[in-house]
Amino acid sequence: MPDSFEAWHAVAEINLSLRHLDLALAAGERAHELRRSDPLVIATLSRTWMERGDKAKAEHYGAMARVQGWKEELSAPPPPDAGGLR
Numbered sequence: 001m002p003d004s005f006e007a008w009h010a011v012a013e014i015n016l017s018l019r020h021l022d023l024a025l026a027a028g029e030r031a032h033e034l035r036r037s038d039p040l041v042i043a044t045l046s047r048t049w050m051e052r053g054d055k056a057k058a059e060h061y062g063a064m065a066r067v068q069g070w071k072e073e074l075s076a077p078p079p080p081d082a083g084g085l086r
Helices: 005-017 021-034 039-051 055-075
Strands: none
C-alpha cells in the first residue's frame, strides 16, 4: 500500500468517519503526497482539519480543493451538445 493513492485516501476517509483524526490526517497527508492535485483528497484534509478544530488550515485546504476542481473543470473537454463553448 505504500504507493497506492486510492488506498491511502480510503484509509483517510474511513478514519475520518470513525473520528480517528490523527490517523485520518496521516493517511490524508500520505495520499496528498502521492497526488498533490487531487481535489477529493484535498477536501478530505480540509474536513479533517475542521474536525480537529483548526479552521485556518481547513479553509486553506478548502480553497485548494476548489481551485483544483476549477482547474479540472476548465481542462475537461466540452460536452457534445455545447457546440465548443464552455
